[in-house]
Amino acid sequence: MAFDFSFDGSECVTCGGKCCTGESGYIFVNIDEMLKISDFLNISFDKFTQTYVKKVGYRFSFLEKKSTDGNACVFFDDETKKCLIYEVRPKQCIDFPFWEGYKRENIDEKTLKELYELCKGVKCLKKF
Template sequence: MNRQNGFSYQFDNSACKTCGGRCCRGRQGYVWISVAELQAMAAARKMAVEIFTRQFVREFRGRLSLQERVVNGEHFCCFFDPIDCRCTVYEARPEQCRLFPFWKLSADETREMLAECPGVSLKDEGG
């Protein structure tokens, strides 16, 4: 069980094996990336940075984000494989993905994540 100070919840990453990648798909959103992360993902895919950027990266308000694919109204991270339910750049995935679910969230967002992610649960009393 993963726990982080300052968070009211904990995370059991063994739930990832059966959840179907709920953190990688759903509503529209942003997976923010740095230039270093972009370069690492391009290297992991054995692609030139320029080609990788054109194919998988978008800019929004001066920040870089991974592109999404939309299938039947559902948004998927461009690196989520919906058949195998896995990340195709897992070893080089961005910090935002590595830190999930320990993000600074509002109370409403925390409740939503507790309902959506089977690996997230409130910490035990005293935990």
């Protein structure tokens, strides 16, 4: 049985950064996104990439830092529990928690519960 669900981004304000903290991983970002973020931060692209980005194979990822909740994205503010670049965050962050394995057609009751535990913004609308 599949479930209809939506995402309520207003929940991001109160969640405490579950998508930004935890186990080590990659926060992939492309060049267009990096340009947008460096502009948002009002720093040069070169300075931005040297300070906040690492190369992973042929891709780029934000650096991580230690956090009270394990590891965190370099742009996560531990004090306020908010993303410092939320307005211009990369697609990977925008798409969270709907990554591989959590595609709409694969959602069942167990998966929806997992999604909800990952992200309080996931809202079940109705069974169908």
